[in-house]
Amino acid sequence: MCGVFGVYNSKTPAEDAFYGLYSLQHRGQEAAGVVVAGYDEKKKKTVYRQHKGMGLVSEVYKDPEIFKKMPGYAAIGHNRYSTTGASKSASNIQPFSLTYRSGNLAIAHNGNLTNSRALRKELTERGVIFQASSDTEIIPHLAALSKEKEPLHQIYHALRQVQGAFSLVILANDQLIAARDPYGVRPLALGKKTNPETKEATYYVASETCAFDILSVDYLRDIEPGEILLIDKFSAKNHKPSSLFLPPSKRKARCIFEYVYFARPDSLVFNHSVDKVRRNLGKSLARESMVEHPNDDQHQIVVSVPDSSNTAALGFVRESNKISRPARFEHGLIRNHYVGRTFIQPGKESREIKVRSKYNIIRGVLQDRQIVVIDDSIVRGTTAKMLIKLIREAGPKEIHLHISSPPITNPCFYGMDFPTKGQLLTYMFADAKDNDEEIENIRKYIGVDSLKYLSLQGMLNSAPRFEHETHSYCTACFTGDYPIRMTDATTDKEEYDSGE
Numbered sequence: 234m235c236g237v238f239g240v241y242n243s244k245t246p247a248e249d250a251f252y253g254l255y256s257l258q259h260r261g262q263e264a265a266g267v268v269v270a271g272y273d274e275k276k277k278k279t280v281y282r283q284h285k286g287m288g289l290v291s292e293v294y295k296d297p298e299i300f301k302k303m304p305g306y307a308a309i310g311h312n313r314y315s316t317t318g319a320s321k322s323a324s325n326i327q328p329f330s331l332t333y334r335s336g337n338l339a340i341a342h343n344g345n346l347t348n349s350r351a352l353r354k355e356l357t358e359r360g361v362i363f364q365a366s367s368d369t370e371i372i373p374h375l376a377a378l379s380k381e382k383e384p385l386h387q388i389y390h391a392l393r394q395v396q397g398a399f400s401l402v403i404l405a406n407d408q409l410i411a412a413r414d415p416y417g418v419r420p421l422a423l424g425k426k427t428n429p430e431t432k433e434a435t436y437y438v439a440s441e442t443c444a445f446d447i448l449s450v451d452y453l454r455d456i457e458p459g460e461i462l463l464i465d466k467f468s469a470k471n472h473k474p475s476s477l478f479l480p481p482s483k484r485k486a487r488c489i490f491e492y493v494y495f496a497r498p499d500s501l502v503f504n505h506s507v508d509k510v511r512r513n514l515g516k517s518l519a520r521e522s523m524v525e526h527p528n529d530d531q532h533q534i535v536v537s538v539p540d541s542s543n544t545a546a547l548g549f550v551r552e553s554n555k556i557s558r559p560a561r562f563e564h565g566l567i568r569n570h571y572v573g574r575t576f577i578q579p580g581k582e583s584r585e586i587k588v589r590s591k592y593n594i595i596r597g598v599l600q601d602r603q604i605v606v607i608d609d610s611i612v613r614g615t616t617a618k619m620l621i622k623l624i625r626e627a628g629p630k631e632i633h634l635h636i637s638s639p640p641i642t643n644p645c646f647y648g649m650d651f652p653t654k655g656q657l658l659t660y661m662f663a664d665a666k667d668n669d670e671e672i673e674n675i676r677k678y679i680g681v682d683s684l685k686y687l688s689l690q691g692m693l694n695s696a697p698r699f700e701h702e703t704h705s706y707c708t709a710c711f712t713g714d715y716p717i718r719m720t721d722a723t724t725d726k727e728e729y730d731s732g733e
């Protein structure tokens with residue numbers, strides 16, 4: 234997964250991109266990059282300058298001198314999620330930038346194309362040279378090969394040919410273009426700040442609105458599914474940016490996992506508060522919960538797995554109390570915030586030490602109590618299994634594990650960094666005769682007194698509804714119902730696994 238950011242008509246585009254990416258850090262921790270468009274007085278034209286590197290945003294832009302070397306008026310930036318294999322190579326760090334017959338182009342992408350293999354083969358046969366193994370590079374090549382004259386129309390032409398999930402920010406000479414696939418899989422928001430003296434507008438584009446908040450930017454609206462939005466010097470003078478639209482898809486397929494786990498709760502995603510949806514998920518889970526309350530007048534102690542399930546746990550507690558099942562939210566698990574995703578664990582029991590390095594228990598909160606542990610999702614199941622073992626050490630009376638989404642049974646081909654099907658916990662128990670037996674087997678494996686996943690309907694009912702749509706969300710990881718054909722989809726995981 235990734236985070237993207239764009240800014241147009243700013244005096245400090247590189248710094249803006251830094252702060253934007255900094256607040257989108259959760260969307261990708263492997264690498265970061267910024268390309269700035271600046272006017273070169275000597276050359277009398279716009280030139281692009283870039284700085285990219287492996288690691289966190291704060292590491293890649295540690296040296297303040299970097300910003301002095303990237304003056305300009307517009308920028309795009311990208312955070313790359315830590316995946317595996319080929320993606321570790323520096324040549325895959327975005328934005329990609331290139332020079333072609335119409336000038337300069339730079340692109341940053343969140344999502345995954347599903348026909349990249351075929352397009353790449355076709356382009357390679359036509360003599361196109363690829364520098365990276367990422368699917369994103371196909372888009373600027375298709376644009377460069379287009380017979381259209383204007384970059385906007387070249388990009389339209391390119392995006393007509395690609396399939397899959399894409400939220401894009403593109404610099405094309407002195408223009409900023411933002412685009413979203415017709416299904417609307419990944420989020421993309423538009424923001425604006427108006428200079429009170431000059432009345433000039435600065436436009437911003439970001440995966441999530443938390444990137445606007447850090448810069449005191451107002452959220453205007455989402456880039457619509459299928460929209461290609463052009464921001465240029467006229468928009469800077471406060472003329473409304475213009476848009477083109479790709480042919481609409483039959484249905485929409487916003488990624489529901491953005492609400493379940495991925496996005497920050499302080500963001501608006503798909504024009505709705507992530508915090509609110511996540512609380513709803515917790516409330517629905519409380520309504521579906523079958524745990525018998527202890528009859529000794531004690532509260533249920535509800536513990537979240539910080540930080541990702543904090544919000545769902547709050548919703549759960551609120552609803553539990555409403556339906557007369559006294560519950561109390563407690564911090565029973567403490568997370569070490571300095572453990573990064575790239576944390577290396579020496580030693581044999583590395584998986585256990587990994588969980589122990591990240592979480593510790595507060596004995597007094599958990600001992601002799603009925604504990605409901607809330608987590609947002611189970612992917613491989615390692616976190617849950619180890620955490621429960623850890624919580625048992627505190628001597629609770631009962632442990633009930635409640636998950637604020639249904640079981641994950643299928644990989645994601647649209648950008649979420651899930652493992653292959655065989656690495657998902659559910660795969661281990663896939664030969665159970667029915668759902669109940671499967672859940673019971675998982676419960677025993679994790680070692681809890683009860684295990685409850687939120688139902689698919691419960692999850693969908695917790696998410697916002699969009700008018701005039703029959704299908705608004707992609708739930709493929711839970712249902713196997715893939716909304717976008719994926720005959721030749723590739724994921725980084727796939728490449729990696731087959732090469733192992």
Ligand code: 5GP
Pocket residue numbers: 494538541542608609610611612613614615616617649650651
């Ligand atoms: P598991 O150990 O089952 O693979 O991971 C489950 C935990 O990872 C949950 O606590 C959940 O919050 C978190 N999680 C869910 N999806 C993802 C993901 O795509 N990437 C990462 N890094 N963590 C995830």
Ligand code: MG
Pocket residue numbers: 538539540541542608609
């Ligand atoms: Mg978590």
